[in-house]
Amino acid sequence: MTEAALKPLGLPKAELEQLFATLGEKPFRARQLMRWLYGRNVLDPVAMTDLSTALRERLAEQADFSLPTIHAHEASADGTRKWRLAAGGGQLIETVFIPEVARGTLCVSSQVGCALDCAFCATGQQGFNRNLGVAEIIGQVLVARRELGLDAEGRSPVTNIVFMGMGEPLANFRPVVQACRVLLDDFGFGLSRRRVTVSTSGIVPQLRRLARETNVALAVSLHAPDDTLRDRLVPINRRYPIAELLDACWEYVELTNTWTVTFEYVLLAGVNDSPGHADALVGLLGGRPAKVNLIPFNPFPGTRFQRSSPEVVDAFRRRLLGAGLRAITRRTRGDDIAAACGQLAGQVENRVLVPLGQKPGQPRCDA
C-alpha cells in the first residue's frame, strides 16, 4: 500500500460525502462505506462488494482503516473489561466496557492524558500528551465491538457510549462532535441520543458550542457546591465558575430539548461529603432539570484522598432525595483492574508544562 492519504474512518456522513466528492464519487457511496464499517464491522475495502471495483482498489491503496492495536487486556471479576490501546510513540490510552443487566456501556477516551489537573483523578495527575483523532475515538468502539463479539441475538453488547475515559472531551471538541455524529447516525452506529453521553468538567464556551452541534446526553463533573472548594478540586473552575457553568447547562437543556443534566459528584472523605455540602447542592440544583450521580472516590497510587464511608455516601444521597433532588450512587465497577472512574492512567508522557487553570510557579492543586 502506498502511504495512506485518505482517512475516512470516523468521518460523519456529510464529511465523508465531501471526501468522496473530491474523488469524483457519488454521495451514496459514503453511505455504503459507512454500512460496511459500522453496520457490518468490515474494514477491508476488498470485501465491500457493493462498491465499484475501481473505488475498492483506490480505497485499498490509499485509505487508512487501521484500528488502534491492543497493548494489554484485563477482565475484572465483575465482568468489566479494560483494553490498553497503543496511541503511538509509546503512549497508551484505556477503554473500558461495563456490562450491566439491560445494557453494556463503553467508556471511551478522548485524549492521551488530560491537562485539567483535577486533584482526585489519576488521568489528570499524569498530565497531557495529545488529542485523539476521530478515527482513534471511533476505533475504540470498533475494537471493543470486535473483541466482545455478538450476543445470542446477534447484537453487539455495546449499547451505550460514555466519554468518561481518559481526557476532557470538550478540550478536543471537533473530533468528539464528529464521533457523536457517527454514533447517532443510522448509517453509523444508530444509537439513540440518550445512549451517548459527553462528560465534561465544565469548559463553558465549548459547552455552549456543543449545544449547537449535537444533542447527546450531558454529564457535568461538579464535585463541589461552592467556588472556593471547586477551585481546589477542579481547577478549570477558576476560569469558569459554578454560576457560569450552570447557566450553560440550562442553556444546553433548552437548546437541545434534553430531559436532564447529570451532575457527577465524587465523594471525598472529609472534603465535600458533609450534610452542609448536600444542602448547598440542593440550593444549586433544586427545581432544575438535574440529577446527581454520586461516585464513591476510587483511589489510585499516590493520592491523598480517601473514599467516604458507605454510611456517609448513603446519608448524603438521602439528604438530596429528602429535598426532592434525584440522586443515585454509582456502583463501583472494575476497581480490581483499575478500570473504575478516575483510575485510568494509560501511559502518558506529559507534554504540558503548565496545566490550564494554573499559573506558572503555582503549586499543584489539591484539597
Ligand code: SAH
Ligand atoms: N474529563 C471528563 C470525563 C472523564 S472523567 C470529566 O471530568 O467529566 C469521568 C468522571 O470520573 C468524571 O466525573 C470525573 O470527575 C470522575 N473521576 C475522576 N477521578 C475520579 C476518582 N478517582 N474516583 C471517582 N471518580 C473520578
Ligand code: SF4
Ligand atoms: Fe481531566 Fe476529567 Fe480527570 Fe479532571 S476528572 S483531570 S477533566 S479527565
